[in-house]
Amino acid sequence: MDQKPLKKIDIIFGWDERCTPIQVVEKTIKKTPENIILDMIDSGLKGRGGAGFPTGLKWKFTRNEESEVKYVICNADEGEPGTFKDREILDKVPEKIFAGMTICGYVIGAREGYIYVRGEYNFMLKTLQQKIDIFNQQLHDMKVDFHVYLRSGSGAYVCGEESALFESMEGKRGEPRNKPPYPTVAGYNNKPTVINNVETLVYTSEICRMGPEQFKALGTNDSRGSKVFSVSGDTPIAGIYELELGMPLRDFVDEFGDGDTKAIQVGGASGHCVPRKKFNDTIIGFEGIPTGGSMMIFNSSRSMYNVLHDYLEFFTEESCGQCTPCRIGCQQLLKGIEAVKKGERPPTYLDDLKRLTATMKIAAKCGLGQSVANPFTSIVDNFREEIIY
Amino acid sequence: MSKYMVNLKINNTPIQVEEGTTILEAAKLLNFRIPTLCNHPDLSVAGNCRVCVVEVKGARLLAASCATPVSEGMEVNTNSEKVRIARKHVIELLLSEHNVDCTKCFKNGHCELQELASEYRFGDHIFIDLVKDRDKVRDISSPSISRDASKCIRCQRCVRTCDELQSVSALAVVNKGDHQYITTFLNKPLNDVVCTNCGQCINRCPTGALYERNYIEDVWQAIYDPNKFVVVETAPATRVALGEDLGIETGVRVTGKMVSALRKIGFNKVLDTDFTADLTIMEEGTELLTRLKKALVDKDETVKLPLMTSCSPGWVKYQEHMYPELIDNLSSCKSPQQMFGALAKTYYADKINIKAENMVVVSIMPCTAKKFECNRPEMRDSGFKDVDYVLTTRELAMMIKQAGIEFDKLEDESYDSILGESTGAGVIFGTTGGVMEAALRTAYEIITGNEVPFTNLNIKPVRGMEGVKEASIKIKNTKPEWNFLEGVELNVAVAHGLANAKQLMDAVKSGKSNYHFIEVMGCPGGCIGGGGQPIPTSAEIRKRRAEAIYAEDMGKTIRKSHENPEVIEVYKEYLSQPLGHKSHELLHTHYKVRKRY
Numbered sequence: 001m002d003q004k005p006l007k008k009i010d011i012i013f014g015w016d017e018r019c020t021p022i023q024v025v026e027k028t029i030k031k032t033p034e035n036i037i038l039d040m041i042d043s044g045l046k047g048r049g050g051a052g053f054p055t056g057l058k059w060k061f062t063r064n065e066e067s068e069v070k071y072v073i074c075n076a077d078e079g080e081p082g083t084f085k086d087r088e089i090l091d092k093v094p095e096k097i098f099a100g101m102t103i104c105g106y107v108i109g110a111r112e113g114y115i116y117v118r119g120e121y122n123f124m125l126k127t128l129q130q131k132i133d134i135f136n137q138q139l140h141d142m143k144v145d146f147h148v149y150l151r152s153g154s155g156a157y158v159c160g161e162e163s164a165l166f167e168s169m170e171g172k173r174g175e176p177r178n179k180p181p182y183p184t185v186a187g188y189n190n191k192p193t194v195i196n197n198v199e200t201l202v203y204t205s206e207i208c209r210m211g212p213e214q215f216k217a218l219g220t221n222d223s224r225g226s227k228v229f230s231v232s233g234d235t236p237i238a239g240i241y242e243l244e245l246g247m248p249l250r251d252f253v254d255e256f257g258d259g260d261t262k263a264i265q266v267g268g269a270s271g272h273c274v275p276r277k278k279f280n281d282t283i284i285g286f287e288g289i290p291t292g293g294s295m296m297i298f299n300s301s302r303s304m305y306n307v308l309h310d311y312l313e314f315f316t317e318e319s320c321g322q323c324t325p326c327r328i329g330c331q332q333l334l335k336g337i338e339a340v341k342k343g344e345r346p347p348t349y350l351d352d353l354k355r356l357t358a359t360m361k362i363a364a365k366c367g368l369g370q371s372v373a374n375p376f377t378s379i380v381d382n383f384r385e386e387i388i389y
Numbered sequence: 390m391s392k393y394m395v396n397l398k399i400n401n402t403p404i405q406v407e408e409g410t411t412i413l414e415a416a417k418l419l420n421f422r423i424p425t426l427c428n429h430p431d432l433s434v435a436g437n438c439r440v441c442v443v444e445v446k447g448a449r450l451l452a453a454s455c456a457t458p459v460s461e462g463m464e465v466n467t468n469s470e471k472v473r474i475a476r477k478h479v480i481e482l483l484l485s486e487h488n489v490d491c492t493k494c495f496k497n498g499h500c501e502l503q504e505l506a507s508e509y510r511f512g513d514h515i516f517i518d519l520v521k522d523r524d525k526v527r528d529i530s531s532p533s534i535s536r537d538a539s540k541c542i543r544c545q546r547c548v549r550t551c552d553e554l555q556s557v558s559a560l561a562v563v564n565k566g567d568h569q570y571i572t573t574f575l576n577k578p579l580n581d582v583v584c585t586n587c588g589q590c591i592n593r594c595p596t597g598a599l600y601e602r603n604y605i606e607d608v609w610q611a612i613y614d615p616n617k618f619v620v621v622e623t624a625p626a627t628r629v630a631l632g633e634d635l636g637i638e639t640g641v642r643v644t645g646k647m648v649s650a651l652r653k654i655g656f657n658k659v660l661d662t663d664f665t666a667d668l669t670i671m672e673e674g675t676e677l678l679t680r681l682k683k684a685l686v687d688k689d690e691t692v693k694l695p696l697m698t699s700c701s702p703g704w705v706k707y708q709e710h711m712y713p714e715l716i717d718n719l720s721s722c723k724s725p726q727q728m729f730g731a732l733a734k735t736y737y738a739d740k741i742n743i744k745a746e747n748m749v750v751v752s753i754m755p756c757t758a759k760k761f762e763c764n765r766p767e768m769r770d771s772g773f774k775d776v777d778y779v780l781t782t783r784e785l786a787m788m789i790k791q792a793g794i795e796f797d798k799l800e801d802e803s804y805d806s807i808l809g810e811s812t813g814a815g816v817i818f819g820t821t822g823g824v825m826e827a828a829l830r831t832a833y834e835i836i837t838g839n840e841v842p843f844t845n846l847n848i849k850p851v852r853g854m855e856g857v858k859e860a861s862i863k864i865k866n867t868k869p870e871w872n873f874l875e876g877v878e879l880n881v882a883v884a885h886g887l888a889n890a891k892q893l894m895d896a897v898k899s900g901k902s903n904y905h906f907i908e909v910m911g912c913p914g915g916c917i918g919g920g921g922q923p924i925p926t927s928a929e930i931r932k933r934r935a936e937a938i939y940a941e942d943m944g945k946t947i948r949k950s951h952e953n954p955e956v957i958e959v960y961k962e963y964l965s966q967p968l969g970h971k972s973h974e975l976l977h978t979h980y981k982v983r984k985r986y
Contacts, residue, residue, distance in 0.1 A: 156565060173562060178436040178456035321543065321562075321569025322437040325475075328482035328519070331567050335517045352515050359478040362451045362471065363442050370450070 002220040003283050006251035007244040009218065009226040011206050012199065013092055019209050021099035022138045028208040029144065033063060033107040040204065043212035044224030049075060049160075049197035050267060050292030051367070055204060058194055061184040062108040065192035070110035072101045073169075073188060073195040077118045077153050077160040080268035081314060082294035085228040086198040088240050090117070090124055093202065098135045098148050100201030103208055104194050105146040113148045114188070116165055119155035157318035161366045162187070162195045164320065175320045176366035199228055199293070220246035223285030233265075233297035234258050249274055249282040252295065260299040263382070268294035269311040270371035273304075273378040304383035308337060311375045319368060325360045326369025332356060333376060337387055347388045350380050397463040412443055412454035412465055421467050424476065424505055426483075427544035428455040429593050430927045431913065432553060438544050440479045440505065444469040451475055480505050485516040487596065488525055488539035495535075496597035499924060502542060503596075530578030532602055532764045533586035533757040541571055541598040547590035554913055555887040557707065559584035571598075574986050583710045583985055585887065587703035587911045588757030588781075588920015601757050601921060604778040605788055611749040611777070612655040619749045620737075621656040622729045622808075623647060625663050625819030626755040626916035627782045629937035633923035633930075634786035635796040640933030642941055645801020650789050651753075652802060658741075661804045662752065663811030665725035665732070666818040666827070668959070669700065670950035672976055673722045673824075674832045675967035677906055678871075686873045693717045695882075695897065695904040698824050700724045702762035703911025703920070705980065707887050712894050713982040718907075721977040725818065726752050726759055727768050729808065730775030731975040736963045737808055749777045753785045755819070755919030758911065767978050781921025810955040813846075813941070813948030820935040821885035821915035822851035822858060825908040829862065829881070831951045836864055836871040846948055852939075854914060854932060856889035857882060859904075881906045886913040 019027070028036060040056030047053045062070060074097055078086040089097065101113035115132075117125065132148050139146055151169055153159050159168045163177035166188045187193025196204070203225065207215050216224045223245035232238050235256045243252075253261050263275045266282075266289045274282050274289065282288055298307065312334040319326045336353045339345040357373035364370045380387055393408040399416050406415045411434075416423050427438035436456030443454045446464035451472060454465075466472065483502060491497055520539055528536040545562060548571060552558045559582050563572055573582045591599045611617045628644040637643060651659045676696065683692040699705055699720045708716055723731070729752070734745040752759065756779075762768065763776035780788070789796055804810070814830055817823030826848040833841040841848060841862070850860035859882045867875045882904045884890045890909045896902040912918045914931035917938060942948060950956065964971045 158565070178434065178453065180458065315566075317566045317568075319566040319569075321565045321567075322435075322545070324437070324439050324479050324482050324542075327543065327566065327569060328486050329478075331519055332482065332485065332516050335519070339517060349515075355474070356478055359475045362449070363439050363475040363479065365437060365439065365453070 002222075002246065002287070003248055004220060004244050004246040006247045006255055009242045009244055011226060012089060012096075012202055012228055012242050015093070016209065021095035021205055022135065024205050024209045025099050025102045025139070025144065026142060028103050029106045036103065036107050036208070037063065039207060039212045043207045043215045045200065045203055045207060045215065046223070046286060047197055048199035048203065048227060048292070050080070050290060052286050052290050055196065055200055058184060058196070059104060059107050062192045062194045065185060067192050069189070069191045070108050071188045071191055071193040072104045072108070072110045072113040073165070073193055074101055074113065074115040074198055074201055075160060075162065075165060075195055076115050076121070076198045077165060078121075078198070079118055079157040079160045080270065080292050080294050081311075082232050082265065082268045082296045083230045083292055085230045085240050085293050087121060087124075089198050089202060089228070090121065090128060094128055094131050095135060096202040096205050097198055098132065099205035100196070100203075101148060102139060102144065102146045103204060104196070104201070106144070108192070108194055110194070111145050111147065113146065114151050114169065115148065116151045116153055116169060119153045122152055125150060125152060156320070158320040158366070158368055161368060164366070165195065166193070173320075175322050176368075178365070218244045220285055220287065222287040228293055229291075229295050230293050231256050231295050231297070234261065234299035234302070235297045245285045247284050248280060249284060250279045252284065253279050253297075256295070257297055258299055261297055262300045262302065263298045263304065265294070265296040265298070265307070265375070267291035267374070268296070269314055270368070270374060272374050273382060275382040304379055304386040305337070305341060308375065308379045308387065309334070312337065315368070315372050323365040323369060325364040326372070329356055329360045329364070329369065330372060333372065340388055350384065350387060354380060395459050395461050397459050397461070397465065399465045400467055406459055408458075410459050412452060412457050412459055413441060415459050416454065416465070416467055423454050423467050424508075425455055426501055426505070426542065426595050427546060429546050431593070432546060432549040435545055435549065438479065438483070438542070440476055442472060442475050442479075443467045444472050477509055480509055481511055481514065481516055483542050484511065484514065486519045487542060488520045488537070494540065494597040495600040495603065500597060501595035528579050529602060530580035531584065531586060531761065532580070533760040534579055534584065534588060534591060535600055535602050536579055537598055538570060538572070540596045542596055543569065543571065544595060545571065546593040546595065547571065547599055550589045550593045553888065554589055555585070555587060556891040557583055557585055557887060560590060585703040585706045585710070585911060586758035586761040587887070589912060591757065591920055592922065592924055592926045601781050601784065602760060603784055604760070604780060605784050608751050608778050608780060608788070611751070616747055617749050618657050618743045618747055619655070619751060620658045620660060620733055621651050621751045621753060622660050622662045622665075622726070622733075623651070623753045624726065624755055624916060625666060625816050625938065626919060626922070626934070627753050627785070629819065629917060629934045629941070630755060630922045631782050631786060632796075634783055635789060637797060639930050640937045642937050643796075644941070645803070646796060646799040648804055649799040649802040650794050650796060653794050654788055654792050656751070658805045660729070660733075660808040661811050662725045662729055663815035663818070664808050664953070664955060665728040666815035667812055667950035667953040667956045668728055668976070669722055669725050670814060670827050670831050671956060671960070671967045672972055673698065673720050674828050674835065676720055676722065677828065677832060678835065679968065681905065682873065685877070695902070695907045696720055698908045700818065700824055701758070701909060701911040701916075702756070703758035704887065704890060704909045706758065706761070706983070707890065707911065709980055709983040710985055711891070712898065715894060715897065716980045716982065718897070719980055721979065723768070723976055723978045724759075724762060726754065726779070727762065727775055727978070728976045730763070730768070731770045732959070733808065734771035734773050734775060735975060736959065740807070745771060745773055750775065751778045751780060752776050753782065754779050755782050755916045755922045757781060757920040759921075770975050783921060783923060786923070807955050807958065810953060812950055812953045813943070813945035814950040815953070816941045816945065817938055819916045820938045821854070821910050822883045822908065823915065823938070825851045825881055825883050825906070827950055828906070830949045833862065833864070834949065834951070836868065836874055837866050838868055839866065851881065851883050854928065854935070856886065857884050857892055879906070880904045881908070883908045885910040885915050887911055
């Protein structure tokens with residue numbers, strides 16, 4: 001299997017004085033949009049929010065849509081439990097985000113870009129706005145017809161789902177839409193829209209700065225480049241780390257674990273739980289377990305029942321509530337494991353619930369309901385006895 | 390514009406459909422039924438119940454067939470193993486959140502969830518019951534609409550109805566996740582919010598979460614009481630829809646059978662609201678002409694034009710909440726139902742020698758707002774509550790069933806007299822544009838002495854299901870006393886459904902409109918699509934009911950309100966003249982400014 005050893009990288013937070021973000025913009029928009037798209041596709045960059053859609057294609061599709069008005073949106077509604085890397089990027093290198101948005105705007109033909117920041121990060125808004133004002137002024141001086149705006153969310157996890165985010169921006173209830181149409185065709189205000197994660201946009205500006213070769217030299221065939229990880233839980237060195245993609249989980253545990261690691265929840269509450277016995281043959285990347293960056297480490301003092309219970313409580317509360325599989329499914333899963341724990345239902349009831357998650361995975365309206373199956377099955381399959389007894 | 394055609398296969402059967410068609414619609418063309426709950430032909434697509442999911446070859450996810458457009462080469466399976474399991478799960482999940490007391494439910498037998506449950510027969514229901522006792526509280530604050538949140542499946546059909554069709558938004562979604570539910574502003578009782586009582590939400594609620602406040606038992610009590618003289622009046626639109634709830638095809642008129650059934654149930658007199666519809670035309674038509682005269686001849690700037698109809702109590706309450714600045718434009722005429730009640734307990738009671746206090750007036754209406762209307766404090770001009778009970782068409786069908794009457798075998802019977810005779814003009818009150826047409830037939834003739842210049846008196850421009858209709862009639866060859874109207878172009882507009890009414894009202898408010906007379910019916914299609922009519926409803930069903938109404942009109946020998954012999958008699962014996970002293974006392978009312986919240 002194509003894999004890379006664990007290696008720390010310094011692209012995202014690095015600062016090149018000779019080529020600052022605004023200079024990257026200046027340099028890049030001398031190229032044709034088509035060439036920039038080719039660079040993006042060539043780099044192999046996939047969305048860093050978790051779903052992993054190829055960024056170059058997303059830009060290309062949106063560029064190909066005919067519309068007077070288009071939008072670039074930066075998804076900074078970082079709500080996945082265990083992830084906190086976008087906050088650091090917004091704090092430390094926001095200019096790189098603005099640059100990525102501007103380049104995207106140039107490519108697809110958008111004049112407006114919005115950063116949708118999660119409600120809990122409102123304390124940053126003031127400083128962020130100051131930096132945006134400076135950047136907008138620089139764009140204006142360079143006669144670049146693009147403007148960055150800031151929007152604040154109101155604290156619902158589901159608003160990180162792109163179509164729910166659009167609804168929220170439009171002043172409606174933050175509920176996911178039916179797809180198709182996809183955002184590239186009808187996004188914010190039903191106009192063609194590119195919506196990218198904070199980190200993805202930073203990588204796009206970095207790829208423009210250093211060229212696609214340097215980026216794609218990192219990582220594996222399916223997972224090019226590096227990624228920022230939010231490491232938390234039972235680790236002596238919790239924090240934010242940019243690592244090359246494609247490492248085996250074993251390497252990760254050796255670096256970050258406390259010597260007693262029992263399981264790692266890869267990709268936050270909606271991700272997969274990997275038990276110790278699978279550390280060796282699990283790759284962190286799109287060929288193995290993809291992640292939006294959240295890595296929660298659990299040692300043997302942790303009850304996996306409690307972990308799952310917490311996740312299910314979270315989903316029960318954070319489901320938008322509109323679709324049946326998610327709204328009621330989450331409640332049934334939560335009540336179900338409680339009933340098994342109390343002995344009110346037989347252990348085999350867990351198998352009924354697993355079948356329910358299989359339905360949720362294919363029948364829920366959006367990624368929220370669809371992904372509840374991930375933690376549920378991976379924890380129940382690997383720690384069944386902890387759930388029952 | 391020609392659309393692209395798309396080729397696809399559903400359950401291995403090829404079909405070609407227009408681009409933009411949904412999988413659900415395409416499957417229907419092939420006679421594959423896919424169950425739905427949140428989908429309704431009158432509303433926007435929600436795609437949230439997920440009961441209509443189907444498998445599309447090559448796709449990771451099941452597709453909600455109501456929300457997914459077809460694409461070239463698509464291969465759809467509507468009954469694969471995955472689909473069946475998912476569908477069963479979805480129904481079971483909904484049942485786990487639903488207060489399953491079906492046998493006690495008012496919608497028992499008319500519930501779409503119950504239907505699905507009976508198709509799938511969940512013998513060993515696996516999921517945990519999520520309904521808490523504290524959720525089993527009903528809101529019966531409104532005299533029109535009752536709400537039982539424990540029956541709600543969150544399909545949001547009511548929310549979309551109230552917003553998209555009615556522009557009222559009395560019901561909305563609050564909270565998220567397991568706390569998400571449908572409620573009113575600040576959880577206030579339904580009677581204390583902007584709800585117009587139109588009942589359109591009831592017509593579209595798939596379960597027993599919304600239903601009419603029912604008065605069947607009260608009516609039976611009155612019928613059984615030997616001291617009570619129970620008079621029943623029937624609205625125009627009931628006779629073209631009642632059959633639907635009694636096994637008769639949509640669009641079939643059952644006037645005679647309905648009269649017969651009412652007698653068999655035990656009502657002492659079976660009379661017709663159509664009669665007071667004709668009377669309304671006399672009063673409202675005269676009011677229009679009076680206002681026109683004041684405006685055009687007396688140059689009275691305080692007179693409010695356009696005059697707006699006031700027959701539809703849902704519309705009236707909407708106006709009171711939403712456009713209080715325009716309430717003086719509303720005709721002061723009571724609705725036909727209330728005119729009937731006021732006359733029944735005065736003139737009619739005297740005539741048949743019954744004490745008004747012993748008389749009970751029951752009205753059969755296609756409407757839930759009428760229940761609210763009869764309870765308005767203003768509606769007691771006879772000295773008693775003018776109309777005691779209002780039953781919907783659906784409630785009447787229930788009474789007929791309870792009484793053991795085999796409806797389809799009944800012989801036609803005629804209404805009692807007096808207050809039972811009506812004209813074609815009274816009948817068409819039941820559909821959108823009808824009041825306008827009836828008023829024009831009479832007003833034009835009063836002014837000119839000639840019939841309205843339309844073939845067979847059929848004023849086509851105000852007919853049909855377009856949301857807002859406009860027409861202009863040039864008045865020619867007036868009688869001397871109306872010569873100020875010579876050459877005047879009478880501009881009228883008709884709206885049905887409150888969202889359409891809103892458009893008209895905004896136009897009036899902006900001062901850009903030049904209408905003299907506006908008819909508004911609160912419900913889509915007018916009364917034939919009323920909130921008390923048999924369920925289901927759709928554009929097609931409403932169209933067929935409307936056709937039946939116009940057929941009834943054509944079948945009448947007298948088709949102009951002012952020629953109704955009983956109306957003439959009532960004026961001669963009692964009221965003397967339209968807008969006369971007695972009329973003002975009994976047939977006219979006033980309105981109340983209401984807040985939005």
